[in-house]
Amino acid sequence: MASTFKVAPVPTTPIEGQKTGTSGLRKKVVVFQQPNYLHNWVQSLFSSLEALKGSTIALGGDGRYWNKEAIRIICRLAAGNGVGTVKIGQNGILCTPAMSAVIRSQKLYGGIILTASHNPGGPTNDFGIKYNVSNGGPAPESVTSRIFANTKSISEYSIATLPDGTTEDDPFASVDLSVKGTTTFTNETDSSTFTIEVIDSADDYVNLLRSMFDFEKLSALFARPGFSFLFDAMSGVTGPYGRRIFIELLGGKSDCVMRGETLEDFGGGHPDPNLTYAAELVAKCDPEQNPNAPDMGAASDGDGDRNMILGKGFFVTPSDSVAVIAAKAVEAIPYFSKGLSGVARSMPTAGALDRVAKGLGIEMHEVPTGWKYFGNLMDAGRAQICGEESFGTGSDHVREKDGIFAILSWLSIIAYESEGKDKVVSIEEIVTEHWKKYGRNYFSRYDYEEVETDAANAVMSHLDDLQAKMNAARTTPDEPMVIDPTFETKVSVADNFAYVDPVDGSEAKGQGRRFVFSDGSRVIFRLSGTGSSGATIRMYVERYEADEAGQKEDAQVALKPFIDLALRVSKLQEFTGREKPTVIT
Numbered sequence: 001m002a003s004t005f006k007v008a009p010v011p012t013t014p015i016e017g018q019k020t021g022t023s024g025l026r027k028k029v030v031v032f033q034q035p036n037y038l039h040n041w042v043q044s045l046f047s048s049l050e051a052l053k054g055s056t057i058a059l060g061g062d063g064r065y066w067n068k069e070a071i072r073i074i075c076r077l078a079a080g081n082g083v084g085t086v087k088i089g090q091n092g093i094l095c096t097p098a099m100s101a102v103i104r105s106q107k108l109y110g111g112i113i114l115t116a117s118h119n120p121g122g123p124t125n126d127f128g129i130k131y132n133v134s135n136g137g138p139a140p141e142s143v144t145s146r147i148f149a150n151t152k153s154i155s156e157y158s159i160a161t162l163p164d165g166t167t168e169d170d171p172f173a174s175v176d177l178s179v180k181g182t183t184t185f186t187n188e189t190d191s192s193t194f195t196i197e198v199i200d201s202a203d204d205y206v207n208l209l210r211s212m213f214d215f216e217k218l219s220a221l222f223a224r225p226g227f228s229f230l231f232d233a234m235s236g237v238t239g240p241y242g243r244r245i246f247i248e249l250l251g252g253k254s255d256c257v258m259r260g261e262t263l264e265d266f267g268g269g270h271p272d273p274n275l276t277y278a279a280e281l282v283a284k285c286d287p288e289q290n291p292n293a294p295d296m297g298a299a300s301d302g303d304g305d306r307n308m309i310l311g312k313g314f315f316v317t318p319s320d321s322v323a324v325i326a327a328k329a330v331e332a333i334p335y336f337s338k339g340l341s342g343v344a345r346s347m348p349t350a351g352a353l354d355r356v357a358k359g360l361g362i363e364m365h366e367v368p369t370g371w372k373y374f375g376n377l378m379d380a381g382r383a384q385i386c387g388e389e390s391f392g393t394g395s396d397h398v399r400e401k402d403g404i405f406a407i408l409s410w411l412s413i414i415a416y417e418s419e420g421k422d423k424v425v426s427i428e429e430i431v432t433e434h435w436k437k438y439g440r441n442y443f444s445r446y447d448y449e450e451v452e453t454d455a456a457n458a459v460m461s462h463l464d465d466l467q468a469k470m471n472a473a474r475t476t477p478d479e480p481m482v483i484d485p486t487f488e489t490k491v492s493v494a495d496n497f498a499y500v501d502p503v504d505g506s507e508a509k510g511q512g513r514r515f516v517f518s519d520g521s522r523v524i525f526r527l528s529g530t531g532s533s534g535a536t537i538r539m540y541v542e543r544y545e546a547d548e549a550g551q552k553e554d555a556q557v558a559l560k561p562f563i564d565l566a567l568r569v570s571k572l573q574e575f576t577g578r579e580k581p582t583v584i585t
């Protein structure tokens with residue numbers, strides 16, 4: 001078996017459309033399979049990194065279709081670019097938070113994640129690739145813009161070949177990705193070495209989680225007769241992690257993980273944990289449809305960074321979830337026992353977290369949509385718990401959002417609240433108690449997907465005009481504004497959200513048109529940054545209810561006056577021709 005290789009330059013030409021954001025590059029599988037498509041991007045990545053020679057990087061993905069093929073190509077390019085060691089998750093698997101944990105705990109130079117997150121997988125669906133830097137978080141704009149620039153000027157890539165110089169064959173084909181171990185190859189061209197280490201996909205990550213949570217207490221909760229739990233891995237990457245944590249370590253029943261096999265096409269589903277795409281779990285958790293409904297249900301997405309939390313027939317909004325976790329963290333979760341200095345949420349996320357921060361007397365940060373905006377706050381020790389309405393919850397243990405972290409947090413809260421009681425306290429009780437103390441932030445998001453770009457832009461410029469008129473009608477800077485003559489509640493802020501990062505002073509403008517009402521209610525419009533065709537308009541509506549008597553309504557009913565107003569003043573239906581949103585969360 002050959003244990004040597006050579007490096008050869010292969011000419012190539014730029015390929016259009018390799019624009020790279022913090023979530024990397026996401027395209028259809030067939031696009032990635034075009035000759036040189038992956039090669040060009042990966043070479044552009046390596047060319048943009050300094051001090052790559054001899055470095056160690058991690059590599060792994062969410063197991064979607066084409067994962068293993070891509071790993072083989074990336075290894076050859078890594079060797080061709082002088083990378084010293086590539087640590088690959090066994091079978092090519094690393095969930096996104098585990099990748100972040102591996103980079104941080106092993107102090108690696110960076111890591112390449114193969115995922116298109118919650119997008120469907122399979123030969124006719126999506127593939128994706130992204131790069132994380134040495135703090136474990138997504139590459140910053142400074143790196144992604146260099147990668148993109150390189151994709152536009154690339155003329156050759158450098159790849160490992162067989163010792164006879166054949167460029168088609170893989171000199172590392174002898175490495176079995178299903179077997180843990182280390183194999184070192186020698187570069188015949190300059191006698192340097194290249195090592196492939198197949199590592200356990202879960203060890204670092206699971207060890208990190210075990211150091212943060214009290215697994216004994218959680219096992220005791222699982223052992224209580226009055227508690228049952230069901231985890232839906234949505235046929236994504238978290239199945240094996242879920243089995244290890246919930247069954248092997250916490251003693252959950254063998255059937256407490258559903259859709260636990262990682263499938264290349266996620267079983268044909270949309271691996272996104274929300275009320276629409278995780279409908280099967282939602283039905284199982286509804287006592288009216290299932291007499292044996294579990295006390296807690298949870299799901300995570302294709303690559304394991306998103307989560308959804310359910311009680312028995314009860315949905316916890318992501319905005320409430322992060323607020324409850326923050327409120328209970330210091331008592332219920334050992335990792336936070338030294339106290340919190342701050343928390344953060346994205347702008348459209350409902351303000352439940354703000355009330356907790358105020359109660360705790362800690363810093364509260366409101367950042368634009370995108371997990372990357374939490375990174376600086378975490379690095380600077382100014383936010384330990386963060387959340388987004390888009391089913392993202394996490395903490396500073398890694399630099400990605402983390403679905404299993406959120407689930408273990410909720411289990412810890414249930415265990416803590418139930419200690420010394422005859423009955424396990426329900427998720428519904430925990431949340432309604434939270435509302436009693438802090439008030440309830442009713443929240444809903446309407447998505448209009450694949451709208452024509454022109455129509456979506458027309459809605460946004462119409463909103464700009466409306467905001468300009470409202471602001472212009474003010475005679476003093478604080479005068480309440482009228483949004484619509486028939487609507488009584490006045491508006492105190494009408495702007496397009498801008499953010500200045502308190503750590504490095506960087507600015508992000510135009511992050512969403514928001515209307516903040518004098519009673520704290522909010523209506524927000526923004527264009528999604530993650531859609532793959534046309535434009536997606538997101539409309540977020542929030543209303544605060546301090547009075548316990550008014551906290552039991554269905555969100556759609558409680559928000560109706562604001563939803564009707566938002567649709568009317570935005571002329572959304574008129575501009576887009578859409579009667580209804582595609583998804584309501």
Ligand code: G6P
Nearest residue numbers: 369370371388390528529530531
């Ligand atoms: C990804 C990002 C999140 C973001 C979400 C929605 O999951 O990691 O940070 O909140 O997409 O973004 P969008 O621009 O589509 O609303």
Ligand code: ZN
Nearest residue numbers: 117118303305
């Ligand atoms: Zn994801």
